[in-house]
Amino acid sequence: MKNLILKDFAKWTKLNKGNKFSLYDYIFHITKLKKVDSDIYFAFFELFWPSFIVYKDYILLKENFSEEKIEDLIRRKEKVEFWMNFFITDPYFENQENEEVKSESLARSLVQIWQAKLEKDFPTKNFIIKYICDEEYGDYGLTFYQKINQSSCSSPD
Structure with a gap:
């Protein structure tokens, strides 16, 4: 990625400092917190x-x-x-x-x-x-x- 700063991820990891969180953890927790239907994973799969x-x-x-x-x-x-x-x-x-x-x-x-x-x-x-x-x-x-x-x-x- 071209020097993208993932601000929400950075904010999220700062709030959870002390724990080592990956982007995978972030994706999992955001989809759970925002109640995003798991179908989105398969829609993204088709895009990528x-x-x-x-x-x-x-x-x-x-x-x-x-x-x-x-x-x-x-x-x-x-x-x-x-x-x-x-x-x-x-x-x-x-x-x-x-x-x-x-x-x-x-x-x-x-x-x-x-x-x-x-x-x-x-x-x-x-x-x-x-x-x-x-x-x-x-x-x-x-x-x-x-x-x-x-x-x-x-x-x-």
Whole structure:
């Protein structure tokens, strides 16, 4: 993580000084204290180790899959994988301190994680996994596509 200071975790460990607490302990206790449903662990699992769907030779994020959107992109001759696998991270940190740093850090981390997952699931395919930063709009995110199906430019025409 890019020099992120986890202020809530730091505050939590300070309140519990004398005890050695890890981030794992923090996650456990915060989900219990805030009564967060345990389903969130599995939702995060899908974010950090996503499932993919193969549709007409396209490799797509399962959670973004929409046959209607794909067919529309094909009709308009758009970059199907680029757009269907496009994921923006900044909404997760809206109105928070250091939201740009957090958004960038999550997007850059997901690039590495998704690359590992794609290599594991599709060892014979070659992918381009792009970190995307639109400074004009303050959007951070990532996308991926196969080298054979899409051009290698980082922003669509």
